[in-house]
Amino acid sequence: MWTDLGLDLDAHDALLDVLGSAYKDIYLAQKNRPEGMAYFDFVMSEVHGLRIKEIMDEKASGRKIIGSYCVFVPEEIALAANATLVGLCSGADFAMEEVEQLLPRNTCALIKSAFGFKLGKVCPYLESADMIVGENTCDGKKKAYESLGHLVDNLYVMDLPQMKTENGKVLLKGEYLRFKDAVETLTGVTITAESLKSAIGVVNAKRAALHRLCSLRKADPTPISGLDGLLANQVFFYDNPARFTASVHKICDELEIRIQEKKGAFPEKTPRILVSGCPQAVPNWKLPMIVETSGAVIVGEESCVGERGARNLTADTGSTVDEMMDALVDRYFQVDCAIFTPNDQRLLNIQEMAAAYKADGVIHYGLQFCQPYLMESIPVEKALEEKGIPCLRIETDYGMEDMGQLKTRVEAFVEQLR
Amino acid sequence: MRFAGIDIGSRSIELVIVDESGEICQSVQADTGFDPMSETRKLMDGIRYDGIMATGYGRNLFEISFDAPTVTEIKAHARGARAFFPDAQTILDIGGQDSKAIALADNGRVKKFEMNDRCAAGTGKFLEIMARALGFSIEDFGRAALSASKDLHISSMCTVFAESEVTSLIAKGEDRQEIARGLHTSVIRRAAGMLNRVSAAGDIVFTGGVAKNPCMVELLSEKLNRKIRVSPDPQMNGAYGAALLSAEDHENGLMKSNS
Numbered sequence: 135m136w137t138d139l140g141l142d143l144d145a146h147d148a149l150l151d152v153l154g155s156a157y158k159d160i161y162l163a164q165k166n167r168p169e170g171m172a173y174f175d176f177v178m179s180e181v182h183g184l185r186i187k188e189i190m191d192e193k194a195s196g197r198k199i200i201g202s203y204c205v206f207v208p209e210e211i212a213l214a215a216n217a218t219l220v221g222l223c224s225g226a227d228f229a230m231e232e233v234e235q236l237l238p239r240n241t242c243a244l245i246k247s248a249f250g251f252k253l254g255k256v257c258p259y260l261e262s263a264d265m266i267v268g269e270n271t272c273d274g275k276k277k278a279y280e281s282l283g284h285l286v287d288n289l290y291v292m293d294l295p296q297m298k299t300e301n302g303k304v305l306l307k308g309e310y311l312r313f314k315d316a317v318e319t320l321t322g323v324t325i326t327a328e329s330l331k332s333a334i335g336v337v338n339a340k341r342a343a344l345h346r347l348c349s350l351r352k353a354d355p356t357p358i359s360g361l362d363g364l365l366a367n368q369v370f371f372y373d374n375p376a377r378f379t380a381s382v383h384k385i386c387d388e389l390e391i392r393i394q395e396k397k398g399a400f401p402e403k404t405p406r407i408l409v410s411g412c413p414q415a416v417p418n419w420k421l422p423m424i425v426e427t428s429g430a431v432i433v434g435e436e437s438c439v440g441e442r443g444a445r446n447l448t449a450d451t452g453s454t455v456d457e458m459m460d461a462l463v464d465r466y467f468q469v470d471c472a473i474f475t476p477n478d479q480r481l482l483n484i485q486e487m488a489a490a491y492k493a494d495g496v497i498h499y500g501l502q503f504c505q506p507y508l509m510e511s512i513p514v515e516k517a518l519e520e521k522g523i524p525c526l527r528i529e530t531d532y533g534m535e536d537m538g539q540l541k542t543r544v545e546a547f548v549e550q551l552r
Numbered sequence: 553m554r555f556a557g558i559d560i561g562s563r564s565i566e567l568v569i570v571d572e573s574g575e576i577c578q579s580v581q582a583d584t585g586f587d588p589m590s591e592t593r594k595l596m597d598g599i600r601y602d603g604i605m606a607t608g609y610g611r612n613l614f615e616i617s618f619d620a621p622t623v624t625e626i627k628a629h630a631r632g633a634r635a636f637f638p639d640a641q642t643i644l645d646i647g648g649q650d651s652k653a654i655a656l657a658d659n660g661r662v663k664k665f666e667m668n669d670r671c672a673a674g675t676g677k678f679l680e681i682m683a684r685a686l687g688f689s690i691e692d693f694g695r696a697a698l699s700a701s702k703d704l705h706i707s708s709m710c711t712v713f714a715e716s717e718v719t720s721l722i723a724k725g726e727d728r729q730e731i732a733r734g735l736h737t738s739v740i741r742r743a744a745g746m747l748n749r750v751s752a753a754g755d756i757v758f759t760g761g762v763a764k765n766p767c768m769v770e771l772l773s774e775k776l777n778r779k780i781r782v783s784p785d786p787q788m789n790g791a792y793g794a795a796l797l798s799a800e801d802h803e804n805g806l807m808k809s810n811s
Contacts, residue, residue: 519664529669536669538609539650543667546626550662 142255149256153417160423166399170385174365186258198321201263205443208462213333214325215317220259221371225415227532229254236281242503243531245278252285265320270294271473272506307463330458334448340375341444343382350389351433352491355398357389360432361422367439368416400431405551408493410436410484412501421499424541430548433491436484472506488523494551495524502531556601557794560588560610563648566791567595579788589617605798607790625790626665632793633757634660636783642751646762648676653746666746673709674742676762682735685718686728694765696729703733740771755779759789
């Protein structure tokens with residue numbers, strides 16, 4: 135299977151070794167985990183195994199696979215055309231020397247990683263995709279897709295607005311209609327009111343399951359660690375949607391019992407942290423690992439891999455394809471990504487989340503060279519501090535050389551919250 | 553009873569013992585070297601104490617080897633500075649590989665802090681490498697810089713780039729004391745930026761090994777127009793703070809067991 139996909143077997147084995155041992159050290163070493171996390175342990179152990187087999191089987195039966203790098207790519211449209219949408223790997227450094235021949239050194243780790251997985255030939259999702267969707271979010275990604283276009287022959291680039299104006303919305307709608315056409319051409323399936331309605335239902339159900347999980351994290355003691363909460367948000371992008379939804383609900387049932395029994399992942403009154411900022415893609419577990427081994431617990435992620443990505447549901451009142459496309463545009467237009475200017479809604483969402491999750495402090499997580507989020511981090515910190523919410527701004531990448539300094543900063547921040 | 557604080561830094565290890573009233577009874581120091589735990593063991597040999605707390609970048613290693621509680625340098629320096637200067641509100645700590653600006657609330661708790669990122673820019677390591685490039689001992693470096701009548705502008709904060717900048721200034725025949733002063737000024741610019749982000753006014757308590765450098769103290773005071781206060785042995789401040797915190801932990805433990 136791996137050779138058919140054109141993967142570099144030795145490099146892929148090396149990646150899985152590192153991933154496996156990191157998972158063991160970071161995830162399996164945690165205490166007081168909910169039993170339901172066993173499902174996610176299994177998913178992670180098979181993320182480059184059974185899941186790929188499933189995808190290959192889907193392909194063999196004629197289903198198309200669409201890879202995406204961003205929460206602005208509507209999964210509903212893919213599903214409605216009988217295609218599968220998967221998130222593509224971008225959470226670890228790989229083949230960096232080759233990457234830096236194509237991208238400037240001062241490019242953010244997430245973009246570099248996406249290239250590394252392609253150049254290192256180690257991402258089976260990318261290799262199995264029939265269409266790869268790039269999207270014009272930040273300048274880094276926008277320009278990087280020009281170079282990625284030379285490495286793959288199935289890149290589709292989606293434009294995105296930068297302002298939440300009527301014109302911006304018109305642009306988003308035009309781009310979603312264009313994407314719908316492209317997906318229909320790819321699959322040969324015409325999206326109908328029925329198929330789109332059902333797709334909206336599937337994705338809404340998946341998001342609603344995450345909402346349930348998130349709201350259970352409001353309890354003190356919080357019934358699930360931030361690492362495990364993040365993992366559920368990460369697996370959201372890879373797993374079969376219906377199975378994911380069912381598995382998350384099963385965990386939630388267990389968490390509700392844990393809350394009744396006052397059983398937490400950490401003791402009651404452990405300092406609670408909201409993480410806000412850049413996405414943390416698999417296997418980027420660096421910050422939550424530091425936080426949760428420094429005497430605090432993460433209770434929420436204001437992030438694309440987190441509430442920013444999954445916050446809103448799509449209104450399912452439409453009955454025609456047109457009405458439902460409008461509902462999708464309305465839903466995605468609310469995403470408070472830092473590429474928008476101004477982006478005041480994000481600050482309100484951070485404050486609302488900090489209150490809802492009873493966070494004692496906020497850590498703003500910025501990837502080095504990620505201009506949009508780093509720019510926003512300064513006003514975010516200022517606004518939070520004016521409201522009396524302590525905030526720590528962190529700027530880092532996927533490397534491990536700053537672990538010591540990060541740990542000192544996070545520990546000192548936790549001391550400050552106690 | 554005696555309480556110990558040990559600060560295992562990137563360049564040196566300090567050990568301070570205080571009595572129940574917080575008076576320093578003993579303080580010792582050693583270079584960290586390449587095997588911090590064996591240096592630590594040597595330093596602790598024959599030292600008697602009833603409680604200990606570790607800080608510094610080696611604290612987690614110490615926690616494992618000695619099964620002792622730890623505290624970050626930030627809280628330890630805050631505690632130490634408050635003991636010497638009870639009204640301290642702002643602290644600048646420049647050690648071997650880190651620099652930190654800390655703002656305290658009225659009750660002495662850390663309110664906000666800034667810390668340098670991963671590189672050695674603006675730390676003791678930077679000054680040490682630059683002193684070597686100019687042929688000064690670290691002890692003479694500050695005095696030499698202070699004796700210069702003007703400073704030469706050094707634009708790079710990166711240790712590697714600044715070193716080549718220094719090399720080219722030497723090659724141009726520039727005065728090495730003026731270069732030295734320029735280097736001090738560049739560290740001060742960075743420290744002042746961090747300080748301004750955490751606190752706008754009031755005296756600054758300067759701690760860490762770099763606070764022993766007279767040029768740093770003078771330039772900082774000039775740049776910010778704020779009074780700089782330095783304890784008798786600023787390098788010991790972190791270990792001293794940790795020792796005081798160990799004593800407080802002991803006291804809190806007693807209070808809990810009595811209630």
